[in-house]
């Protein structure tokens with residue numbers, strides 16, 4: 080086996096003085112990867128860059144003080160898991176940062192944060208509307224900007240400690256993505272996990288006697304959540320699988336709790352679990368809402384769609400804006416938001432059209448969405464004017480959206496004021512500089 084290793088490197092096994100440590104590492108790695116990645120990718124990576132791999136230390140290893148690399152172990156390690164979910168590696172064992180998942184209350188207050196390069200790249204990419212489809216794409220050169228990354232580190236050097244991204248594979252293998260071959264390997268390992276997860280979903284649905292619809296819905300959820308992995312703290316794939324399944328059932332009107340589903344995916348008990356589940360539910364319902372909204376807009380009465388001031392993309396944007404702010408700021412309870420889900424979308428579409436001086440009736444929007452305009456709302460507060468769901472939501476959202484121009488992004492006005500204020504401050508400073516200079520004359 081070793082001959083193949085050196086054969087790939089172009090070195091004859093006879094001539095090469097073999098370092099026993101490297102040899103042992105290579106053998107271990109080959110055994111490790113043999114069942115989980117395609118041969119070509121791991122052989123190149125393992126043979127050419129053995130220094131990019133190390134195994135997580137164990138209790139038995141006596142040298143841990145200098146080489147401790149278990150994530151956040153006892154508050155100090157070379158490897159840390161940050162709140163964003165990413166793992167980072169420091170040059171030497173370092174105290175947990177305030178942004179470590181395991182940071183104690185004191186560390187959260189006092190320790191400078193550890194830099195997360197992947198989050199920096201992710202934010203930059205999303206700002207440029209280049210959404211990576213999987214988190215590991217951020218390791219590719221396409222998303223790198225060494226100059227900006229250095230500048231960022233320099234700017235924040237007082238509050239951020241340097242660290243580099245590291246991948247924690249199954250079985251406690253740490254992989255440093257320093258070379259393209261290693262990045263390819265990580266992508267391959269992640270793809271393998273994803274494929275296994277999909278298989279598991281199919282099998283689980285079949286064994287529990289659930290319909291194809293549920294496995295389809297679970298797989299759709301999985302895809303969406305992996306594309307938005309940063310929003311659920313890059314949680315473990317097995318956790319993403321569990322959440323996708325729980326929500327897949329939920330959207331089909333069935334119920335199983337996270338705790339009951341997680342053993343089927345070997346998923347760990349979630350420390351921040353309810354947060355991820357809640358967040359995932361939010362991401363998915365928002366997407367469903369978006370779909371419903373688009374379908375509704377396409378089915379509105381012709382007279383509105385053909386009006387000169389009607390631009391579907393613009394109306395859709397305004398309706399989404401009103402909905403997002405209403406959900407954030409209204410006093411609707413969680414139950415009400417669920418119960419009135421579709422009516423809220425309808426009323427937001429109505430208000431969006433009103434913003435363009437198209438005075439559509441709530442009934443017309445409800446018809447476009449196949450909603451019953453007359454459906455009664457049992458739990459409506461008695462003070463409200465209407466006892467139908469549509470009527471109640473219409474009044475609430477009309478009041479919420481009134482007297483405000485929703486065609487401009489909320490917050491952009493504030494930005495303008497901030498810019499003006501900064502320009503003014505700069506001008507003041509210049510005037511002061513000039514008068515100071517004059518005073519010196």
Ligand SMILES: [Zn+2]
Nearest residue numbers: 151159175179
């Ligand atoms: Zn830590």
Ligand SMILES: [Zn+2]
Nearest residue numbers: 163165195198
């Ligand atoms: Zn991060």
